[in-house]
Amino acid sequence: MADNETIIWTGGTDGHLDLIDQTLLPNELSRIACRDIETVWEAIKMLRVRGAPAIGIAAAYGVTVGLQKSGDDDSEKFWQCFDKSADYLATSRPTAVNLFWALDRLRALAAELKSGSVAAARTALLEEAQKIHTEDRDMCHAIGKHGAALLSDGQGVLTHCNAGGLATAEYGTALSVFFTAQDQGKNLHVFVDETRPLLQGARLTAWELMQRKIKSTLICDSMAAQVMREGKVQAVVTGADRIAANGDSANKIGTYSVAVLAKAHGIPFYIAAPSSTFDLSIESGDEIPIELRNSEEITNGFGKQTAPTGVEVYNPAFDVTPAEYIEAIITERGVIKPVTKEHVMAMVGPSN
Secondary structure (H helix, E strand, O other), rough: OOOOOOEEEEEOOOOOOEEHHHHHHHOOOOHHHHEOEEEHHHHHOOOOOOOHHHHHHHHHHHHHHHHHHOOOHHHHHHHHHHHHHHHHHHHOOOOOOOHHHHHHHHHHHHEEEEEEEOOHHHHHHHHHHHHHHHHHHHHHHHHHHHHHHHOOOOOEEOOOOOHHHHHOOOOOOOHHHHHHHHHOOOOEEEEEEEEOOOHHHHHHHHHHHHHHHEEEEEEEEEHHHHHHOOOOOEEEEOOOOEEEEOOOOOEEEOEEEEEEEEEHOOOOEEOOOHHHHHOOOOOOHHOOOOEEOOOOHHHHHHHHHOOOOOOOOOOEEEEOOOOOOOOOEEEEEEEOOOHHHHHHHHHHOOOO
């Protein structure tokens, strides 16, 4: 087993899901064996596994874990357990569309399997989860190739949050652009926003870049404008958790601020995300649900109180960057530019 592989399925239909516990990085590289669906749900909810693609993969495998309690032969009980498992996992986090995309994909397959045997259905659902996993790995590499073409040797780039291998099946989305550029012989200098309040940039992105020996500099979120003003950054690349039909993109809180700053300094702001991150059922970012998280993430971050007891806290986990601030969206199918509904639909619409 590769210690640095984010998501691993071990065994057959009676196997289990194995995850890196990202809440312990960078101080400890530890794994969680998810042998029941409650552990999978908790891992998603508590950000032990995070990043839209990784959440979707984990949820798909989570269904197989949940089905292990359904019994062997009772078809009615099996499908009731399937519905219960999918519905339960869907309650873990509201914003990352890949979670619902993966579960809906399994539901669509389930509709085709109900006339067959329970054993065949059990196997087919696990194989579909494994297919989602493999497809994400391939999509990440394709995103990297399209995105690396937008960057030049010697450039400074800035990223926010973590959209690397920890957030996906392997290379990541935003970080795949940097990793692929490195594979092509380009030397980049990556400025990493620490990404408050949970420090995914400091804890995870900086760790991944150092593993790859890519030159990187960690900065506080509030330093991005100054770094841009000093001419250290020539491009910004982030991931996304949900993208509306018009290109409005939800990502970790603070991304919108970075996009506005990039626009003010004439720096291209790119989103890197697979086609599964697009939610074409919503017209704009105004319809994207924004997860509100526990106030203690701000007042008592990592176990240390940094605010007065009883202070009122507002803690949205995501914000939405309007399409007008996005230079291009990098997908596995190609680059969407300019970012308009027409161009989005042409690249990732249902007929493509």
